[in-house]
Amino acid sequence: xxxxxxxxxxxxxxxxxxxxxxxxxxxxxxxxxxxxxxxxxxxxxxxxxxxxxxxxxxxxxxxxxxxxxxxxxxxxxxxxxxxxxxxxxxxxxxxxxxxxxxxxxxxxxxxxxxxxxxxxxxxxxxxxxxxxxxxxxxxxxxxxxxxxxxxxxxxxxxxxxxxxxxxxxxxxxxxxxxxxxxxxxxxxxxxxxxxxxxxxxxxxxxxxxxxxxxxxxxxxxxxxxxxxxxxxxxx
Numbered sequence: 001x002x003x004x005x006x007x008x009x010x011x012x013x014x015x016x017x018x019x020x021x022x023x024x025x026x027x028x029x030x031x032x033x034x035x036x037x038x039x040x041x042x043x044x045x046x047x048x049x050x051x052x053x054x055x056x057x058x059x060x061x062x063x064x065x066x067x068x069x070x071x072x073x074x075x076x077x078x079x080x081x082x083x084x085x086x087x088x089x090x091x092x093x094x095x096x097x098x099x100x101x102x103x104x105x106x107x108x109x110x111x112x113x114x115x116x117x118x119x120x121x122x123x124x125x126x127x128x129x130x131x132x133x134x135x136x137x138x139x140x141x142x143x144x145x146x147x148x149x150x151x152x153x154x155x156x157x158x159x160x161x162x163x164x165x166x167x168x169x170x171x172x173x174x175x176x177x178x179x180x181x182x183x184x185x186x187x188x189x190x191x192x193x194x195x196x197x198x199x200x201x202x203x204x205x206x207x208x209x210x211x212x213x214x215x216x217x218x219x220x221x222x223x224x225x226x227x228x229x230x231x232x233x234x235x
């Protein structure tokens with residue numbers, strides 16, 4: 001592995017930032033230009049749009065290949081780490097069977113014997129976790145993937161419903177995001193219920209995406225845009 005985990009962008013310093021107020025919406029945005037000698041050259045423009053009287057907001061990303069002659073590989077995941085909520089129920093507008101348990105153990109995961117036994121149990125049973133009711137089993141992490149969500153609908157939603165009835169929701173366009181990762185983690189230091197991480201590929205790296213045929217190749221000067229709606233559903 002020669003690159004940073006999840007790529008260079010998450011830890012990059014933005015070049016500049018802006019705030020736009022337009023009617024009933026407020027946009028916070030920024031941009032970052034990446035250039036490397038004998039490497040790739042791109043412009044990333046992330047933004048968040050908030051709306052009056054709504055707990056939902058839009059996360060947007062635009063990536064432009066600034067090269068005048070060479071293609072550029074692109075993988076993008078909208079990594080939203082919702083906090084773990086005990087007894088929360090997970091649901092979505094696609095069948096539970098769309099989620100498949102991760103079969104490999106990445107290098108950053110250091111499994112215990114208890115976790116290995118539980119993970120094997122999930123593999124053998126095909127069980128999809130739909131309620132967060134066994135936190136001791138979610139360390140180091142339980143991860144599910146979907147593939148080819150475009151087969152179900154152009155627009156799909158994922159929800160986490162809390163004990164008090166409040167509901168978090170994530171909505172995506174499957175043409176932009178054909179894959180969703182579900183990441184559950186609970187230990188004394190970290191409690192995460194990332195019930196839907198929209199992505200262009202699985203988060204298993206460049207070569208895995210290349211092999212799976214999910215690696216995007218941006219043509220010279222081509223721009224690709226992504227948008228996710230997420231947040232608290234108003235009662």
